[in-house]
Amino acid sequence: MKRADPKVLIAGAVLVLAVTGAAFGLSSYWIFLATSAVLNALIALSVGVVYGRAGMVALCPLAFAGIGAWTVGWLNVHSELPFLVMVLLGALAAVPVGVAIGLPALRVRGVNLAVATLAFGGALAVVVFDKGFPGAAERRQVGRPSFAASEPGYFLLAVAVLTAVGVALAVVSRRSAGARWTAVRDSERATAALGYSVTSTKLLAFAVSAFIAGLGGALLTGQLGVLSGIGFQPMASMAVFTAAVAFGSAYFEGALLAGIAATFIPEALRQLGLPQDIAPGLFALAALQALAGGSDGIAGRLRAAIGARRGPRQAPGSEDTDVPPAAGPIRPRSADPGTVPSEPALRVVGVNVQYGAVKAIQDLDLTIAQGTVHGLIGPNGAGKSTLIDVLSGFVSPVAGQVILGDVPLDGVPAHRRARHGLRRSFQQGRVNPELTIGQYLMLSGRGRADRRHVADLLDAFGCPPAVTKVASIDVGTRRLVEVAATLASRPSVVLLDEPAAGLSAQESARLGIGITAIPERFGCAVLLVEHDIELVATCCDEATALDFGQVIAHGTPAEVLADPAVARAYLGTGAETPSGGSSPVGGLDQAVIS
Template structure:
């Protein structure tokens, strides 16, 4: 078992021992409340997936729980199935509903999505739950399994289900699935650039969230026996959501704290003869405080405070050649085959032509520079090639095959990977998680180590949020290469780097085709770096190609000098 797994399993096992003591020693009433806390924790865990991980505000967890409870109750009364199978089927029944309500998340954001999901929860409560749950009219309760027939036995069943669900989810969160959720939360464009479908990633988060909430509802049907729609009203969803956000249900311990608070606090208010609305108000205040303090809620704060892994940001220079004078461009033999060909590409925004009939050829095994003044259309061309902007005309071919109509994530899977001018690396991930998410197929640990070594990045376990801006850019460039793409589109990778670091980065980029087997299209304002590492250069101005050829020829071209300097007096500075 890996060390990371041990760190998760150990506290869960200790928690099971503790709750076992409660189940054996406590009166039945408190055991019943503890069971309710475990079930609420499971539903809070579902909020941790769709909101805490994937960043989507869904205010209908109790609607999913109600569907799971209704289905489990119906199966229990009409079918002779094992209770655990009935629970599983009840949870699965909530999944397609979760996917259906997740579809608006592909278009809606923030408060609009929150209102849509809250309205959905209200509609389910009116259409489904108001008609009654199976067995409610004739007072036929859900029959528990023999091993969990007693209050204590059902408590152990509920805690066990919570523990298993929490462990499986923790494992998923440490893998590509969880990393994908975190990246789509921070940047949908980065998700697609890594070769992952934004649609699939979001809908998977809703499906898993609905399953967990449905599982909680299935347990609730066995605990209460006879259900009413009052337990699944939108108000109950709001309480669960605010508690989950406040305590940080993105972590298992945060979900447990949310479940305990959602049950124990109302009980305390009841014994003090105080209004139950106070609990919802306190949760709301705590949730606002948690949002103001950053992600993770109370559990995230405790993890940050007591974490033994105090990784500090390291600024490590790329260990390659000496960065004195610019390194001459490598003398690679040009290949007749083209890796990437752009023909007649145009992009129009209203009356403005951002690109006008652009032709570009990136030969296999070469580094091709793309230069031009601000507003020339360089980043727009990168967006068109990578699939984030649809061209009004023109064609794009990769290895002779058209990719013009493909979406961004499909182009990434075909072998077109890119970095961004503004950093879009998810700060919550470790370097290894980010590069593993960008990998294609099985994670190549040797290649990841080689890339991080080549770019002088910190250890793989370092959290990206602790890195300085320049080092984050290097990690992002490394992520474009870990899938062994056919073409790497690097959009100003030297931004944020000092002159010495920029020169060293240029040396590494020059070696990428030979070392990692890919062609490179480099967009960069650092002319010295471009001339040092590129085999060919294309210059743009006002969306048109004004020069293309060898670095020496392009940089001496009068049209290029005028575009950069608007006069011949200072143009000699560009002559290399």
């Protein structure tokens, strides 16, 4: 989520005021150019939504703008509506087209999506724009409103609209929709695992982008009076896109700089007697540099520089502290007979997963009881991660059934499984670094995580305060935050996929304390997939061992880790169970570690 730093907002406001003040000291021609810069900034903001925030490459911003302009032209000929009403309708007319263009983004991405959107822009230019805009042949002017009839007045109207859109996007960025866009950009799988529909998130980004671009095109009719299709060609869209990427139009100040550059650099080249085609080349080089560096353009680098000058600020209480002492050794609750409920929270019945001739999972049965922590172990390639993907809806089994409580999950997509109460973490941390810890947990909670619940989760796993920026914490702490986030929506079952990977001994101990307390503290069953045998032995009530997609042992952690089949799976065929000590768990653990 693109959070608005107060100092940056002030700088942006000063920049807008400076441009506005400078414009009123210029001739009508330069004020006209300043209006063009503002409208170009508006279209650059639309690129910032679909690319800068949602991470999708759409090379047709001026196609959406052209639809808004064409609609205003048609309404100007066939109706007597006020200008601002026509502008709003023009922007709205671009929305369904934006959604239609967003449909390919559900299946393709990257270069393929870029080609598809560029082709759409070219087709629209040939079929619609090149045939002329309504009223253009008769030279029928689109009249401006009386309060904006002059060039300075219309410039102020354009500035007001740009400012309103910028404020609206800043508000959206603090809401679920804005966070979902950046979540999709970072990881579609993680977004679905949070319970959000990737489909609706992408289509919403395209709809908002099309509306903003359509608004810019609609206002362009009032600036020019009569339009032609020349300004809405695919190459013009490419120039706007590269300028938006180069300057970082996901940020308001980046879009404003992109609009100024897209307008005044070609004008400067004209004044110098140089070809104006040089400008798109310059924007393309700058965009390539931004893409190669993985930055958010010039605006992103400026914000990073400002943050660096201010220095890293550690939130109160976020400094590293000792792990709070436990009341005693962490022992599985199953050590007390009769404390493990028999009601199943999650059942796996006869599941088979096959990739070609490879059988990843074979006739697997597994039951996770309510109020328990169930460990799932096995060597690499045993099928543990595949099973997690099956349970969470990312892989469809060729046979078998997954039942959450008493609800069969056959055919239920990943985001709906999350809404039903089945949440998961990932082996690779996927916490959005642009959020604070509290914002990330609130996003994960889907409206079910209040401040008290967030504070309880952070306390349970020894995480820094909610106001701490995710980008400022180390990788190990991010893993703890991600585990806490799986509980934010108060699920019935959480699937933790190797949460201790990359953690220090201190962090692993902290994680173990938190996982052990999950069933009693948060009323949630846990399936823990982990290579850390000691963590499984100390946290879990029950354990299951897999090898080659089949269950080879099931029981208490001590029983499973003492099973000769488990030792052979880890140590190789013919290996003997470690002997000579009273703790087979410790023997296998030491063998695996060594």
